[in-house]
Amino acid sequence: MMTAGLWKAILAIGGIVAVAAFACLFSLREGELVVVSTLGDPRRVxxxxxxxxxxxxxxxxxxxFESRLRVMDLPATExxxxxxxxxxxxxxxxxxxxxxxxxxxxVGSRAGAEAQLRDLVTSKLGGAIGRLPFTQVISTEPGAVQIETVLEQVRADIDRLARAxxxxxxxxxxxSHLGLPLQNERSVFERMRAERERIAAGYRSEGAERAAGIRAVAEREASRILSEARxxxxxxxxxxxxxxxxxxxxxxxxxxxxxxxLRRLEAYDRILGKDATLVLAADSPLFEPLFELTPESR
Incomplete structure (x- = not known):
């Protein structure tokens, strides 16, 4: 039979082996990256x-380090x-x-990386916006706004620098927000409204002019058709x-x-008209056709 001391020795050895195995192995989860440093020198990724x-x-x-996508929100800036x-x-x-x-x-950490990215975004975005006129950033004109193109250019520039x-x-x-300072919003919106009204008035004027032209053509055509019909x-x-x-x-x-x-009968018909009653003497010339008989008819 094994003595109690022998069991303790076996358990101790097993524990040492387990600890050694734990110390010599590590696990990596999905979405993680690990840098293995030997005596402070990063040797393996x-x-x-x-x-x-x-x-x-x-x-x-x-x-x-996490390798999954992260979203960093920057504070509002002018x-x-x-x-x-x-x-x-x-x-x-x-x-x-x-x-x-x-x-x-x-950078060594997420906080360090985001601090560097914050500076890059502010610098690159400020330079890009500074090259654009206001109407290419905020406008009611279809196709005038170029902010999406600018944002993609900024992303490409920052990506190249950040990777390197x-x-x-x-x-x-x-x-997440694009607007005007509160003190400027009202005046800008009024100008934009006035511009839209000016454009709308132009469209209405053009429409009225075209409608008048169409009516004139239609009237000329109707007059021509009526003249030909007559x-x-x-x-x-x-x-x-x-x-x-x-x-x-x-x-x-x-x-x-x-x-x-027959011609005389037609004349009578035109004279008397429909449902007319006429009282005449028997010797009236109107009755001559009824009383005048040819010798052959007698």
Missing amino acids: VTQPGLHARVPWPIQTLHR LLTSEKKVLVLEPFVVWRTNDARRFLEA ELGVAVHGVGL REATLVRARGEAEAAGVYSAAHDQDPELYEF
């Missing part, structure tokens, strides 16, 4: 998650446009550590009257007495 070997402290030291007009901007920066060794040597000097990649530069109606009426005269002439040539009789 570990980027793959999992267990990794190391020499126990104090020979080797681990420096852990910048000048090319016409020296004041704008109030609240920028933000999206960044991450991409070179752990350079990051350790240049800080071990940081800059993925975005934006504005001319065509006159021609049709003339042809109809000529054809009627021809028919009357043919009827007169065939039977003059019948022609005169």
